[in-house]
Amino acid sequence: MAVTAQRRLVLLGATGSIGRSTLDIVEQAPDAFAVEAVAGGYDVAALAEVAIRSGARFAAIRDESRYGDLKAALAGSGVEAAAGAKSIVEAALRPADIVVGAISGAAGVEPTYAALAEGRTVALANKECLVCAGAPFMRTVAERNVTLLPLDSEHDALWQALGGADAKTVEKLIITASGGPFRTWTRAQIEAATREQALRHPNWSMGRKITIDSATMMNKGLELIEARHLFGVAPDKLDVLVHPQSIVHGLVAFADGSVTASLYVPDMRVPIAHCLAWPERLQTNARRLDLGEIATLTFERPDLGRFPALGVAMDAMRQGGGMPTVLNAANEIAVEAFLDGRIGFSDIARLVGQACEEALRANDAREPATVEEALAVDHIVRERSRTILASKPLSGMVTVQ
Ligand code: NDP
Ligand code: MG
DSSP states (O other), X not given: OOOSSOEEEEEETTTSXXXXXXXXXXXXXXXXXXXXXXXXXXXXXXXXXXXXXXXXXXXXXXXXXXXHHHHHHTTTTXXXXXXXXXXXXXXXXXXXXXXXXXXXXXXXXXXXXXXXXXXXXXXXXXXXXXXXXXXXXXXXXXXXXXXXEEOSHHHHHHHHHHTTOOGGGSSEEEEXXXXXXXXXXXXXXXXXXXXXXXXXXXXXXXXXXXXXXXXXXXXXXXXXXHHHHHHTOOGGGEXXXXXXXOOEEEEEEOTTSOEEEEEOOSOTHHHHHHHHHTTSOOXXXXXXXXXXXXXXXXXXXXXXXXXXXXXXXXXXXXXXXXXXXXXXXXXXXXXXXXXXXXXXXXXXXXXXHHHHHHHHXXXXXSOOSSHHHHHHHHHHHHHHHHHHHXXXXXXXXOOOO
């Protein structure tokens, strides 16, 4: 089965894990999709390869200094080259039926928002957009009546499990977490975890930032905040279950006691295909789910003692306002510092917790009314988090309710 009319796509973050999985779906259904533009960060060779392979008309690289390299790599291909922050926004605004938002981090906020504000349908993987600037994003979605498709697997699963019901009328929306590589580790073992251990995710192959977020379980906190915005529900309607097999991705509990769930093998091509074809369905070659073979699905409650980052994120969600913006910015700095070997694994949650406390004291945690305000808070918090890192050793576990 394919879609009835060909859809033009823009891929923001085309060279990343989600970007490449998206291209794989596109290649499986070449009549269903045409790629208009691709955008990437710094890897010119990868971007040129993806642009040529997908037949894109326009390729944009964030790193302005690489314009000449990109132009040379695309010479004779017919793909137009562009570079710099503005070129990523230009890519986002190319004529398209769906813009796939798959840049990593708050770097995706501006171009993804530009696409939405222009009325484009956006399939959103880049969860940091909603954590950093959820209120302005959702206001624009409502005011412009644009379609925001949840591509993150848990949110795609909730959307499918809702089956058209209004999320505001249900009792609970539950997202699952694999528990990451340290699910069964003790607190002391987690404290001493190395970068290599943290980058070894048991179920999913993803970019480095989200892989570290999965190891700390900050990823699940970011996803709760993402769900809060996407489905317009209060924090007390959202819950997390640890489910190591990553087969059930989201569950919806209704007022009559019924629970629906959405299941698939842990392969992002499944939710990507769902978003790209919606409201139709694509035939894909994704591995089929064989529950008879898997036999056992298990669930447990998250342990906020061993995974304090999840607790810090839940606190930020409950506090609301600009606190998620603060959380996201501090987390990006902390993950970067951990990947650079400058801080230990458990320092990630400590730094983020401290940045949240300092933002409260400095009164930076008001709800941003616009994307510009959100990015201004993001900038302040990044600077402050760098100062915290440079000034003193982080000590003591953060307090978790
Ligand atoms: P990757 O790190 O694999 O890819 C990130 C992409 O963004 C790359 O194409 C990268 O280009 C590009 N990029 C980085 N910085 C910039 C910038 N400043 N401007 C423009 N492009 C930039 O990440 P993932 O694909 O794993 O994740 C992307 C997003 O999707 C994240 O928000 C993540 O949380 C979310 N997500 C990912 C899932 C997964 O399975 N991977 C699942 C669900 C959500 P370059 O390589 O050249 O730097
Ligand atoms: Mg997810």
